[in-house]
Amino acid sequence: MGLYVDIEKKLKDFTLRVKFDTEGNNGITGILGASGCGKSMTLKSIAGIVTPDRGRIVLNGRVLYDSEKKIHVKVQGRKVGYLFQSYALFPNMTIRDNIEIAVEGSKTERRKTADRYLALMKIQELADSYPNRLSGGQQQRAALARILASKPEVLMLDEPFSALDAYLKEILQIELLDILKNYQGDILMVTHNRDEVYRFCDQIHILDRGQMVASGDTKAVFHNPQAVAAAKLTGCKNIVPAGRKSAHELFVPAWGITMMMEREIPEWLDHIGIRAHYLIPAAAGAAGNIISCRWEKVLEDPFEITAILDNGVWWKVSKEDWKSKYKEQLPECLKLPEESVLFLREEQERELSL
Amino acid sequence: MDFSPILISLKTASAAIFITFFAGIGVAYGVNGIKQEKLQILLDGILTLPLVLPPTVAGFFLLYLFGVRRPLGQFFLEYFSFKIAFSWAATVLAAVVISFPLMYRSARGAFEQVDENLIYAGQTLGLSGWTIFWRILMPQALPGIVSGGVLAFTRGLGEFGATAMIAGNIAGKTRTLPLAIYSEVAAGNMDAAGVYVWIIVVMSLLIVGMMNLVAAKMQSFRRG
Numbered sequence: 001m002g003l004y005v006d007i008e009k010k011l012k013d014f015t016l017r018v019k020f021d022t023e024g025n026n027g028i029t030g031i032l033g034a035s036g037c038g039k040s041m042t043l044k045s046i047a048g049i050v051t052p053d054r055g056r057i058v059l060n061g062r063v064l065y066d067s068e069k070k071i072h073v074k075v076q077g078r079k080v081g082y083l084f085q086s087y088a089l090f091p092n093m094t095i096r097d098n099i100e101i102a103v104e105g106s107k108t109e110r111r112k113t114a115d116r117y118l119a120l121m122k123i124q125e126l127a128d129s130y131p132n133r134l135s136g137g138q139q140q141r142a143a144l145a146r147i148l149a150s151k152p153e154v155l156m157l158d159e160p161f162s163a164l165d166a167y168l169k170e171i172l173q174i175e176l177l178d179i180l181k182n183y184q185g186d187i188l189m190v191t192h193n194r195d196e197v198y199r200f201c202d203q204i205h206i207l208d209r210g211q212m213v214a215s216g217d218t219k220a221v222f223h224n225p226q227a228v229a230a231a232k233l234t235g236c237k238n239i240v241p242a243g244r245k246s247a248h249e250l251f252v253p254a255w256g257i258t259m260m261m262e263r264e265i266p267e268w269l270d271h272i273g274i275r276a277h278y279l280i281p282a283a284a285g286a287a288g289n290i291i292s293c294r295w296e297k298v299l300e301d302p303f304e305i306t307a308i309l310d311n312g313v314w315w316k317v318s319k320e321d322w323k324s325k326y327k328e329q330l331p332e333c334l335k336l337p338e339e340s341v342l343f344l345r346e347e348q349e350r351e352l353s354l
Numbered sequence: 355m356d357f358s359p360i361l362i363s364l365k366t367a368s369a370a371i372f373i374t375f376f377a378g379i380g381v382a383y384g385v386n387g388i389k390q391e392k393l394q395i396l397l398d399g400i401l402t403l404p405l406v407l408p409p410t411v412a413g414f415f416l417l418y419l420f421g422v423r424r425p426l427g428q429f430f431l432e433y434f435s436f437k438i439a440f441s442w443a444a445t446v447l448a449a450v451v452i453s454f455p456l457m458y459r460s461a462r463g464a465f466e467q468v469d470e471n472l473i474y475a476g477q478t479l480g481l482s483g484w485t486i487f488w489r490i491l492m493p494q495a496l497p498g499i500v501s502g503g504v505l506a507f508t509r510g511l512g513e514f515g516a517t518a519m520i521a522g523n524i525a526g527k528t529r530t531l532p533l534a535i536y537s538e539v540a541a542g543n544m545d546a547a548g549v550y551v552w553i554i555v556v557m558s559l560l561i562v563g564m565m566n567l568v569a570a571k572m573q574s575f576r577r578g
Contacts, residue, residue: 049474075477088475092493101489102479150479 003029003154003186007045007055007065011038016052016210018042022203028180028187030201030218032194032233038210039190040085043156046188047082048075060153081152085159087143089131095142096127102150117145121179136164137172144179155180157189161196173199194235198222206230228346231273236342237314239273255311259289262338271344276306276316278340281331289336298330309334355546358526359534360553362445363511366530370449370510375503377450378457383487385458386465398462405455412451413519420447420520444521445528449510456509460502464495497572504565508558 002023009016016038022029033039044050046057046064054067059080064073089098099114118124121141131139140160147155160176161169177200180187191197197204197218204221206214208229214221225231231239240254244265251258252272259272282290291313299306305322307315307330315334322328381401388394404412420427420438430436438444468491476486492499514532521528523537531554538547 044474047474047478049477075474076480076482078478079480080478082475082478084471084475086469086471088469088471090472090476090490092490101481101485104480146479152478 001060003046003060003188004056004058005042005046007042007052007057009041009045009050009052011041011210014038014210016041018205018207018210018212020205020212020215022186022188025186025203027202028189028200030197030204031188031190031207032192032197032204033190033207034192034233037207039192039207040158042207043082043158043188043190046078046154046156047080048073048078079151079153081147081150081155083140083143083147083155083157083160085162087131087139087163089139089143089146091131094128094130095123095134095145098131098142099146099149102146113149117149120148121145137168140164140172140176144176148183152185154186154188155183157187159191160189161193162191194222194233206233208233225273225342226344228271228273228344231271231342231344235275236273237276237316238279238312239271239344240312241270242272244269255291255313257289257291259336259341261341266343268345269343270346273342273344274336274340275342276314278337279313279315279334280337281326282333282335284332286333286335289338289341290333291336292333293331295330355549356525356534359529359531359550362442362527362529363531363554366442366445366449366513367507367511369446370453371503371507373446373450374453374457374506374510378454378502378506379461379499382458382461382465386462401458402455404451405459409448409452409513409515410519413448413516416444416448416451416516416520420444439520440522440524440528442521442527445513445517445530448516448520449513452513452516453506453510457502457506460505461495461499464498464502465491467498468494497569500568500572501565504561508561511554511558 002021002025004021004023006019007016018038020029031039031042041050045052048064051072052065052067055065056063056067057065059078062073063069063071064078065071089095090101093101096114096118099117100110103110103113105113114127115124118127121144123138123141123145126134126138126142131142134142161173164172173196189197189200201218203216204214204218205212206221206225206227206229208227213227214225214230221230222234225234225236228239240252242259243251243253244267245251245258247264248261249258250261250265250269250272282288284290284292291309291311293313294310295307296310297308299308303319305317305319307317309315313334317326385394385397385401388397417439418424420430422428422431422437422439427438430438436443438447472490472494473486476490481490512532513530514536517528517530518533523529523533525537529537531550535547535550535554538544538550
């Protein structure tokens with residue numbers, strides 16, 4: 001049971017290669033990637049809207065696509081629920097008609113089913129409205145009602161929150177999470193937003209220019225992304241080339257320092273990264289790995305201070321700490337705690353050299 | 355005053371729009387579905403040609419194909435004992451060929467404007483191609499299709515050059531309003547020509563006015 005995807009498709013600028021299996025994963029599977037990385041193409045391939053060049057797609061034991069056996073199930077027969085970024089409600093139909101058209105059976109059955117899903121989404125009072133009268137959040141719920149009414153075996157959400165106002169987003173996220181909890185079947189969510197995947201998804205796959213650069217348990221991937229592209233997409237601000245000098249020593253040219261590590265440094269390492277929140281202010285000459293600071297810019301956000309060094313290092317600190325702990329003074333030096341240093345490699349280059 | 359040109363024109367334009375309307379929509383839908391871009395561009399060019407060519411050139415080609423001694427003309431004569439050239443059917447043929455590109459282009463533009471995600475959404479919801487076409491694509495494209503139909507109808511009503519070439523100017527048989535106007539002027543009967551001119555101006559105005567009215571109605575429906 002689950003969704004198995006292994007596809008390859010040549011696109012304009014790169015080749016999309018995606019492989020994953022949701023078997024044994026109960027929660028939501030996320031695909032994180034920048035825009036144009038092939039995320040939507042992956043969903044469209046699963047739905048059958050586009051055809052991959054080769055590969056295999058299996059949903060709950062049903063083969064939807066197999067290039068070798070020349071199997072290509074039509075979109076209509078795939079039972080794939082696709083929540084489009086724009087929701088794609090039919091503008092010439094009321095919300096009720098939008099839902100009823102997706103349901104099979106007699107007129108009364110369809111009416112009953114539509115009523116049930118309108119109630120589930122708490123949009124009964126919008127049943128006779130046309131989609132363009134609805135707010136973004138209401139449209140999303142209507143689209144979801146329509147999809148669930150068609151009884152899909154997998155639910156695919158394409159950037160579900162990108163079209164919503166920021167202040168509504170969080171409330172709608174919580175509501176959506178509640179609804180999705182009761183859905184029996186796999187859920188696949190595609191987004192460019194690291195907060196959304198972290199919040200929603202148990203498993204993630206990170207896609208960079210068509211390549212899967214990291215996969216696995218969400219928290220584990222965020223903790224140790226391994227690939228430079230994956231570290232960037234999970235929000236790591238400080239990523240620099242680094243050279244391994246010995247098993248416990250590495251050189252960082254951009255910062256002009258040699259760092260000592262207690263952990264063994266892997267041989268494949270060519271970059272290191274450290275998240276902006278994990279740098280700790282220190283006095284000059286303090287023990288451990290330290291970079292001295294020449295501050296270039298300080299940015300103030302509502303709850304956070306971001307300071308940028310002249311060598312491009314970002315440091316982020318909560319406003320509370322900034323005021324009480326550091327007395328609004330920029331530190332002389334920043335310490336790089338060993339446990340926060342990410343060992344990274346540039347995936348693309350490694351592939352070329354193979 | 356001879357009323358036959360009015361009747362012939364109305365009959366011809368009505369018969370022509372009946373064919374053009376459905377053929378234009380069907381062909382537009384078909385061409386939109388073609389995946390090979392080059393073939394699509396080539397077909398689009400050929401189908402648009404009658405609109406950009408001088409009508410006499412289109413008429414020349416029609417004569418070339420449907421003339422009594424030409425392949426298609428002979429085929430119809432032999433198998434259906436039906437002579438197309440210089441018959442009433444030839445006025446319809448000329449009007450169809452000349453007005454077709456207007457219908458085809460309008461319908462294609464209207465189809466292309468429909469958000470393709472609506473079609474994909476329909477497919478993922480399990481709707482058949484038939485349902486998607488009639489309940490999603492057509493309602494979305496209808497305003498563009500209706501205005502294309504009206505343009506094609508009025509163009510068919512006003513057709514002169516190709517009609518003269520393939521159908522001739524036979525009074526009571528193939529003499530449509532535009533040909534009647536030309537004939538009257540050629541004979542020096544400016545007054546008689548003027549009456550025909552007024553009739554065609556009023557008819558065209560009424561039709562375009564109706565189109566605008568219908569379009570406005572559709573817009574209000576779309577606003578929900």
